Amino acid sequence: MSSKIYDCIEMIGNRIIENKDFLTELDREIGDADHGINMARGFTEVLAILPKDSDNIGDLLKKTGMTLLSKVGGASGPLYGTAYMQAGKVCAGKTALTAQDGKAVFEAVIAGIQKRGKAVKGEKTMLDAIIPAFEAYSAAVDSGASVNDALDAMCKAAEEGVEYTKTIIATKGRASYLGERSIGHQDPGATSATYTMQAVRDFIKG
Ligand SMILES: Nc1ncnc2c1ncn2[C@@H]1O[C@H](COP(=O)(O)OP(=O)(O)O)[C@@H](O)[C@H]1O
Numbered sequence: 001m002s003s004k005i006y007d008c009i010e011m012i013g014n015r016i017i018e019n020k021d022f023l024t025e026l027d028r029e030i031g032d033a034d035h036g037i038n039m040a041r042g043f044t045e046v047l048a049i050l051p052k053d054s055d056n057i058g059d060l061l062k063k064t065g066m067t068l069l070s071k072v073g074g075a076s077g078p079l080y081g082t083a084y085m086q087a088g089k090v091c092a093g094k095t096a097l098t099a100q101d102g103k104a105v106f107e108a109v110i111a112g113i114q115k116r117g118k119a120v121k122g123e124k125t126m127l128d129a130i131i132p133a134f135e136a137y138s139a140a141v142d143s144g145a146s147v148n149d150a151l152d153a154m155c156k157a158a159e160e161g162v163e164y165t166k167t168i169i170a171t172k173g174r175a176s177y178l179g180e181r182s183i184g185h186q187d188p189g190a191t192s193a194t195y196t197m198q199a200v201r202d203f204i205k206g
């Protein structure tokens with residue numbers, strides 16, 4: 001039998017792999033048409049190398065990050081690689097996570113992505129899904145909402161973040177070469193980040 005953390009990462013990977021063509025199409029509009037290909041290649045390798053029966057959350061997240069770093073390439077490889085490795089550090093030795101741990105994971109993920117990519121909110125990147133999702137999740141957890149409600153709030157904010165990326169100019173990454181012509185297009189990285197969070201929600205909600 002596989003562990004819960006393996007099953008959760010498998011759900012994320014499958015969601016990315018199923019949406020490979022769409023992610024690549026989005027990147028064709030404002031980049032170089034490889035985001036889905038890159039991410040699917042990375043997660044195919046992740047699912048092949050992760051130990052299925054280990055319930056060491058920190059270890060599996062760290063291995064996921066290292067694999068994405070070496071297999072994905074482009075801008076998103078180092079960014080997602082760092083995100084999973086930082087999440088792994090927060091979860092070192094853990095075999096279960098609380099709602100509060102979820103906040104610490106988000107904080108580490110955002111700090112890692114920002115340290116690598118130097119982007120802030122509003123630059124049409126994955127952070128435009130991740131930061132609002134973190135804010136909504138934290139606000140829900142802090143107000144005493146159930147985990148399921150906090151996860152729904154997280155995904156709603158991420159989905160709104162993706163919509164918001166259509167309205168703004170890219171100022172980081174390849175899409176920034178397009179300047180104003182990037183308006184009207186949804187950011188591929190914000191989209192894959194939202195698939196990630198939807199998969200986590202669906203996994204936890206069962
Ligand atoms: N500096 C950055 N900070 C955060 N995310 C970024 C940054 N640069 C690019 N991205 C994200 O990476 C995505 C593109 O990934 P990908 O196509 O795999 O890499 P590349 O642009 O090198 O081809 C973008 O849609 C954006 O969300």
Ligand SMILES: [Mg+2]
Binds near residue numbers: 031032174
């Ligand atoms: Mg690309």
